Amino acid sequence: MKLKVMMAVCVCKMTRTLIRLLGRGATNMPGRAAQKICPDLLKYLAADVTTIIVTGTNGKTTTSRMLEQTLKDSGVDFFCNKSGANLLNGVTTEFAVNASLTGKPKHPYALIESDEAAFKLIGKYTDPKCVLVTNVFRDQLDRYGEITHTLNNIKIGLENSPHAAVCLNADCSLTASLKESIPNEIIFYGVNGPIYKERVREASDAPYCIHCKHEYTYEYITFGHLGKYHCDNCGYSRPEPDIAVSRTIVSDATHSEIEIDVRGTKYQATIDLPGGYNIYNGVAAVTVADTLGLSVDTAIGALRTFECGFGRMEKFMLGDTQTRMILIKNPAGCNQVLNFLGNISEDSLFVVCLNDNYADGTDISWIWDVDFEVLSKVGDRLTGILVSGIRADDMAMRFKYAGIPAEKIKVIKDYEKLIDEFTSQEAPVYIMPTYTAMMDLRAIVSKKYGYKNFWE
Amino acid sequence: MQSGRQMSTADTARTGMSLNICHLYPDILNLYGDNGNIICMKQRLQWRGIDCSVSGLSVGDRLNAADYDIFFIGGGQDFEQDVLLDDAEKNKKADILSAIDDEKVFLAICGGYQILGNYYRTWDGQQMDFMGCIDISTEGVKERMIGNYMFTCDDLGGETIVGFENHSGKTYLGSGVKPIGRVLAGYGNNGEDGTEGAHYKNVYASYSHGSMLPKNPKFCDLLLSRALEKKYGRVVLEELDDVFENNAHDYMQKRLSSR
Numbered sequence: 001m002k003l004k005v006m007m008a009v010c011v012c013k014m015t016r017t018l019i020r021l022l023g024r025g026a027t028n029m030p031g032r033a034a035q036k037i038c039p040d041l042l043k044y045l046a047a048d049v050t051t052i053i054v055t056g057t058n059g060k061t062t063t064s065r066m067l068e069q070t071l072k073d074s075g076v077d078f079f080c081n082k083s084g085a086n087l088l089n090g091v092t093t094e095f096a097v098n099a100s101l102t103g104k105p106k107h108p109y110a111l112i113e114s115d116e117a118a119f120k121l122i123g124k125y126t127d128p129k130c131v132l133v134t135n136v137f138r139d140q141l142d143r144y145g146e147i148t149h150t151l152n153n154i155k156i157g158l159e160n161s162p163h164a165a166v167c168l169n170a171d172c173s174l175t176a177s178l179k180e181s182i183p184n185e186i187i188f189y190g191v192n193g194p195i196y197k198e199r200v201r202e203a204s205d206a207p208y209c210i211h212c213k214h215e216y217t218y219e220y221i222t223f224g225h226l227g228k229y230h231c232d233n234c235g236y237s238r239p240e241p242d243i244a245v246s247r248t249i250v251s252d253a254t255h256s257e258i259e260i261d262v263r264g265t266k267y268q269a270t271i272d273l274p275g276g277y278n279i280y281n282g283v284a285a286v287t288v289a290d291t292l293g294l295s296v297d298t299a300i301g302a303l304r305t306f307e308c309g310f311g312r313m314e315k316f317m318l319g320d321t322q323t324r325m326i327l328i329k330n331p332a333g334c335n336q337v338l339n340f341l342g343n344i345s346e347d348s349l350f351v352v353c354l355n356d357n358y359a360d361g362t363d364i365s366w367i368w369d370v371d372f373e374v375l376s377k378v379g380d381r382l383t384g385i386l387v388s389g390i391r392a393d394d395m396a397m398r399f400k401y402a403g404i405p406a407e408k409i410k411v412i413k414d415y416e417k418l419i420d421e422f423t424s425q426e427a428p429v430y431i432m433p434t435y436t437a438m439m440d441l442r443a444i445v446s447k448k449y450g451y452k453n454f455w456e
Numbered sequence: 457m458q459s460g461r462q463m464s465t466a467d468t469a470r471t472g473m474s475l476n477i478c479h480l481y482p483d484i485l486n487l488y489g490d491n492g493n494i495i496c497m498k499q500r501l502q503w504r505g506i507d508c509s510v511s512g513l514s515v516g517d518r519l520n521a522a523d524y525d526i527f528f529i530g531g532g533q534d535f536e537q538d539v540l541l542d543d544a545e546k547n548k549k550a551d552i553l554s555a556i557d558d559e560k561v562f563l564a565i566c567g568g569y570q571i572l573g574n575y576y577r578t579w580d581g582q583q584m585d586f587m588g589c590i591d592i593s594t595e596g597v598k599e600r601m602i603g604n605y606m607f608t609c610d611d612l613g614g615e616t617i618v619g620f621e622n623h624s625g626k627t628y629l630g631s632g633v634k635p636i637g638r639v640l641a642g643y644g645n646n647g648e649d650g651t652e653g654a655h656y657k658n659v660y661a662s663y664s665h666g667s668m669l670p671k672n673p674k675f676c677d678l679l680l681s682r683a684l685e686k687k688y689g690r691v692v693l694e695e696l697d698d699v700f701e702n703n704a705h706d707y708m709q710k711r712l713s714s715r
Contacts, residue, residue: 138487146487146533203486213539215515362603363620365665368492393704397670400700401492401499411703 005103008038009045012096027085031093042088042125045095049105051126052288053161055114055154056134056175058333059281060086062273062308063134064113066285069306070299071111074289078109086115091122116150119157123164131158132167132288134280136174137224138205138369139330139361147174147205158182167287169280170241171226177210179239189287190241192261194220194227195248195276200342200371202335211236223276223339224332243287245279253340260286262296270304273313277336318419318449322428327438328352329361331369337432342374347381347427351418352399353389353437360434364391367398376403383427384408388418389437415444473691474507475683478524480548480568481532481540482512488622490530490565492667496676497526504694506684515543521555525683529568531665541586544571549587556589561683562659565668569654569661570594570625590656591630595646600624605642605664606712607652609675616640617672618708619664627663629654636662641712658682671704 012034019029034041054064064080071078081094091112098106114122116136123131136151151174158166158178166182169175170190179186204225208215214233221227230237246266247259256271256279271282282303289299308314315324328334341350356362375382385408387396392411399409412418419441422429433441479494494510501508513519521527552572556562564572573592577583602622608614617637626646629635635645636653644652645663653662660679662668669676677693684691 148533203491204483207483208539363488363622363665365489365492365620365667368489368495368667368670369486391707393700393707394671397700397704398492401495401670406700409700 002102004038005041005044006101008034008041009096009099009101009103011037012041012093013101016093016097027081027093028087028089029093031089031091031096034096035089035092040125042092042095042122045092045099045103045105046110046126048108049095049110049126050108051110051112051128052292053112053114053119053123053126053128053131053164054134054288055116055119055131055157056169057116057137057139057150057330059134059277059284060113062278063132063281063284063288064111065308066281066299066302066306067111067288069302070285070289070294071109073298073302074294076109076294077107078111079107080111081113086113087118088121091118091126114157116157117153120153120160123157124160128161128164130167130288130291131161131164132284133158133169133175133178134284135169135172135226136205137330137332138366139332151175151178154178155181158184165291167284167291169226169284170239170244171222171228171280173206173210173216173225173229173236173238176239177236187243187287187291188239188241189243189283190238191222191226191245191248191276191279191283192241193245193248195222195251195279196339200335200338200374202331202371203369205332209234209236222280223336226280243283243290245283248279251276251279253344256282258282260300262286262290265296267296267300269300272304272306273308274340275336276339277333316445318423318445320426321423323422323431324429325431325433325438325441328432328434331366334367334370334432338371338374341430342378344378344381347383349383349386349422349425349427349429350375351386351388351422351429351431352395353418353431353433353441354387354391354395355389355434355437356391357436360436364394367395372398372402372404375399382408383425384410386418386422387411388413388415389434415441419444419448470505473505473684473688474509475501475525475680475687476523477508477510477526477528478519478521479510479512480519480527480529481514482530483514484540485530485532485567487532488530488566488665489667490528490568490665493530493563493565493669493676494528496667496669496673497528497680500673500676500696501680503696513548515540517547519548519551521551521558521560524555525560525687526679527552527555527560527562529562529564529572531566531568533567538584541571541584544587549589552587552589556657556659559658559686561679561686562661563668563679564659564661566623566663566665569663570627572659572661573627574630576625590654590659590661591633592627592654592661593630594625594627596625598624601626601643601647601663603642604708604712605644605652606640606709607642607644608637608640609672609678610634610637611655611678612674615674616705616709617662617664617668617675618705618712619662619666619668619672621663622665623663627654632656636660658686671701671708673698673701673705 015030170188209231219228635651
């Protein structure tokens with residue numbers, strides 16, 4: 001057994017070095033190669049590592065980056081899986097790379113972002129100390145089939161994590177219901193009141209009680225199906241959170257200022273990213289930090305200084321053009337991006353890149369569940385929309401039907417030409433790509449402008 | 457690139473015509489972007505100066521079919537289906553049957569398609585009785601039929617419809633029901649007999665998400681023409697500049713043809 005582990009680790013490290021030498025990312029293939037030799041390699045590599053897992057539909061990467069900063073500032077010796085390699089192959093690769101040739105861990109702690117379906121095995125093999133479930137939204141229904149399947153996958157992962165303290169989003173009726181299926185210690189977090197004065201029109205992914213299927217009533221909704229829900233029929237309702245945002249003081253196009261109540265003690269916090277969804281990510285990160293016994297002050301400080309994961313609103317200059325890249329994946333996430341983009345105060349150019357590869361979700365119907373109509377209300381402040389990616393034609397058509405004047409919509413499928421086009425004008429640029437489009441764009445931008453490669 | 461016509465609010469009523477759309481169960485059967493069909497119909501009417509209202513009717517609402525010209529039912533997840541089946545039987549079925557008989561236009565997608573039919577039988581033999589408004593029935597199987605697909609539209613002289621299917625039910629058409637067309641790529645109704653969708657009187661039902669109508673503008677216009685004809689007598693719909701729609705359609709048609 002020991003020999004198999006050593007060989008697998010060796011293969012993994014060699015494969016990764018080779019692929020990196022060729023200038024590619026190498027996040028999943030090394031793990032896949034290693035598992036051919038030792039299929040449950042992760043179990044061996046994780047045995048002496050204390051693992052923290054972050055899973056859920058939206059917010060995994062941003063919350064992980066917040067936690068990464070917190071762990072760094074707290075002096076914890078850890079490693080994490082960057083660049084969104086959150087399937088079994090990617091996680092296995094990360095553990096192997098952070099182990100010696102004999103499979104001994106180089107760092108005692110691991111912060112792991114896990115895909116919801118992959119969590120079933122990742123939980124089983126790593127036996128985590130703490131698991132965070134951010135939320136459950138519709139996403140990649142071509143992979144998951146239905147929202148209840150996503151929830152079920154997470155439930156199985158939690159059943160496979162008997163020693164974990166589990167942090168759950170109280171405001172998500174689907175996530176909160178997980179409490180009933182597991183004997184683990186549960187810590188709830190949430191937001192104690194509405195965030196937006198006005199919200200985009202959006203469908204709820206969970207309008208009916210998960211237990212008795214009666215329609216929920218809400219005292220308030222923060223967005224989507226999140227809020228203070230109650231079922232008048234069976235009484236299932238939002239549990240009281242242990243840690244909650246007690247006040248939203250400011251939430252604008254660049255950041256939020258909030259008050260967080262941690263078991264009775266109030267803290268002021270600044271979150272360096274805009275949007276209600278990042279408020280949830282912030283309070284989630286503080287909850288995990290508190291559960292791990294880290295300093296709440298340190299966790300709160302990290303919300304202001306952390307480096308957001310690539311494509312999660314990262315800001316960079318391309319020549320003289322101010323650019324922000326924001327990953328879009330599903331209606332809920334995209335609607336939240338629009339919640340604040342619909343309120344921009346200066347003339348801006350939007351770029352949307354829609355791919356339909358496996359990692360993006362092969363069914364692009366979801367773009368019709370996003371309230372792009374709010375962009376037509378932005379009026380002249382929206383100087384134009386450039387559309388790219390494999391399914392650019394569908395995306396351009398969506399904007400036409402959303403009421404954007406046809407002359408403002410331009411399809412440019414070639415990424416070099418696309419970048420030339422938006423860097424040759426002066427307005428700030430917001431780029432919204434799906435996952436694989438983001439990877440492609442990032443690679444080209446890195447080469448052209450010498451930005452650090454995404455795996456660093 | 458040619459620009460589409462921008463309609464001013466004064467234009468929207470210039471023809472004096474209007475269509476009322478009934479969106480059934482918009483809060484439950486709304487999982488796969490099917491709302492795009494409503495957006496498409498409404499825009500294509502308003503761009504032609506035809507007024508359009510959309511009313512959502514869900515569980516507990518009584519349906520008065522005479523108020524509407526077009527009915528739309530989308531797809532959803534199994535979890536919520538039985539919430540609405542009881543309501544469909546009690547509050548909707550009678551009016552739906554009379555509207556179908558009266559040749560009102562229906563568009564039903566995926567789950568909506570299935571519940572208009574006779575029943576759904578799961579792979580382990582359990583049968584759920586549905587509304588029985590059109591003579592089709594569905595057998596559940598374990599493997600899902602998922603992917604981009606393409607089929608002909610017989611009513612459009614064989615023009616192709618491109619969409620995305622995602623279903624584990626195999627639907628079979630009864631004797632009085634025609635398919636919308638024949639499958640050119642993908643599975644269609646059941647992956648066996650080469651048919652896709654159902655067409656009965658002015659009911660059109662399909663497994664196509666995408667959404668179905670936006671990049672199949674001729675099919676959308678077919679539905680709108682039928683509804684207008686029923687209400688006002690023969691109507692010739694003004695042609696629209698469909699560059700965006702045709703590009704989106706043709707890209708997928710090319711991609712699916714080269715397999």
